[in-house]
Amino acid sequence: MKNNSIAVIGAGKWGQALHFALSQKQEAFITSRTPRDIKNFVDLKTALECEYLIIAIPAQEIRAWLKENFIFKGQKILVASKGIEASSGEFLNEIYAEFVPNKNIGFISGPSFAAEVIQGLPCALVLNSDSKKLFKKFSAFFPTFIKTYYSSDVIGAEVAGAYKNVLAIASGICEGLHLGKNAQASLIARGLVEMERFGRFFGSKKSTFLGLSGAGDLFLTANSTMSRNYRVGLGLASNKKINEILKDLGEVAEGIKTADAIYNLSIKHEIYTPIANEVKLILDGKNPKDSLKDLLKH
Numbered sequence: 005m006k007n008n009s010i011a012v013i014g015a016g017k018w019g020q021a022l023h024f025a026l027s028q029k030q031e032a033f034i035t036s037r038t039p040r041d042i043k044n045f046v047d048l049k050t051a052l053e054c055e056y057l058i059i060a061i062p063a064q065e066i067r068a069w070l071k072e073n074f075i076f077k078g079q080k081i082l083v084a085s086k087g088i089e090a091s092s093g094e095f096l097n098e099i100y101a102e103f104v105p106n107k108n109i110g111f112i113s114g115p116s117f118a119a120e121v122i123q124g125l126p127c128a129l130v131l132n133s134d135s136k137k138l139f140k141k142f143s144a145f146f147p148t149f150i151k152t153y154y155s156s157d158v159i160g161a162e163v164a165g166a167y168k169n170v171l172a173i174a175s176g177i178c179e180g181l182h183l184g185k186n187a188q189a190s191l192i193a194r195g196l197v198e199m200e201r202f203g204r205f206f207g208s209k210k211s212t213f214l215g216l217s218g219a220g221d222l223f224l225t226a227n228s229t230m231s232r233n234y235r236v237g238l239g240l241a242s243n244k245k246i247n248e249i250l251k252d253l254g255e256v257a258e259g260i261k262t263a264d265a266i267y268n269l270s271i272k273h274e275i276y277t278p279i280a281n282e283v284k285l286i287l288d289g290k291n292p293k294d295s296l297k298d299l300l301k302h
């Protein structure tokens with residue numbers, strides 16, 4: 005293993021933005037399934053020799069990717085994905101725990117559109133890990149335009165990052181139906197309450213939802229057409245089929261599968277998640293106007 009070397013795995017929008025950010029202070033490598041014309045692009049084998057890895061592939065692909073490619077040799081890992089595995093209902097930290105010891109793993113959360121990070125615009129992120137030592141190590145790699153905070157609330161950050169994608173779809177639907185800013189603010193505020201309730205069941209801290217990982221990322225994503233999930237919501241409001249929306253999008257919108265995961269987990273554990281459930285039903289074909297009526301019922 006090459007000491008103090010760092011590589012990003014996954015050269016999608018977020019992987020490339022993180023690679024740009026990390027490259028400000030030192031040499032940083034990047035790899036992907038298909039070769040890309042990016043400085044310091046290396047093959048997967050070379051990337052996996054690095055001591056520090058940032059993994060930015062879609063949540064639903066992580067288990068298969070780890071099984072197929074990853075052998076633990078002491079690497080320290082920062083997970084950049086935001087989602088819950090739909091097939092199992094498992095959180096990403098549970099999946100990674102099968103391959104990497106907890107002290108070697110952290111999760112990035114907070115408001116961060118890749119399109120802004122890759123321009124060097126300022127932002128604040130949270131690095132969530134059981135290990136403060138790991139936070140300090142990774143934090144040192146980040147450039148001055150990104151402020152990093154530490155939190156040990158891994159599950160809170162994971163729930164917040166995954167849940168806000170579903171709420172961004174809901175908010176896009178609200179905008180697409182022209183329901184007005186009052187309705188949108190109500191939806192986002194109730195969404196925040198809902199995600200905190202869901203997170204609390206799994207042991208999250210309330211403060212996580214009031215900070216960058218929760219309110220910060222939710223307000224960003226649920227208010228902007230820069231969000232892929234929000235754009236999915238706009239498409240659903242105009243009665244487009246999900247396949248057509250995804251074809252136009254051409255990138256991952258984690259909220260789609262995460263809505264399924266939340267729906268199933270909320271039924272299993274009897275957690276009240278009305279907004280996420282309506283998003284899942286709309287994705288399955290329910291008319292968004294009927295969802296609105298159901299959400300407004302006393």
Ligand SMILES: NC(=O)c1ccc[n+]([C@@H]2O[C@H](COP(=O)([O-])OP(=O)(O)OC[C@H]3O[C@@H](n4cnc5c(N)ncnc54)[C@H](O)[C@@H]3O)[C@@H](O)[C@H]2O)c1
Nearest residue numbers: 015016017018019060061062065084085086117118255256
């Ligand atoms: N784009 C953002 O602004 C942003 C910000 C924060 C977090 N995220 C999260 O980062 C993750 C990746 O998002 P993105 O924006 O880079 O998506 P993207 O659609 O731009 O790219 C996804 C990347 O994953 C790769 N990939 C897909 N399946 C794979 C597999 N089976 N094995 C290996 N690689 C695979 C693709 O080749 C692609 O390079 C998501 O979980 C997303 O929620 C994105």
Ligand SMILES: O=P(O)(O)OC[C@H](O)CO
Nearest residue numbers: 114115116117231232233
């Ligand atoms: O474009 P989205 O909806 O995947 O959101 C991107 C980031 O998660 C925002 O922090």
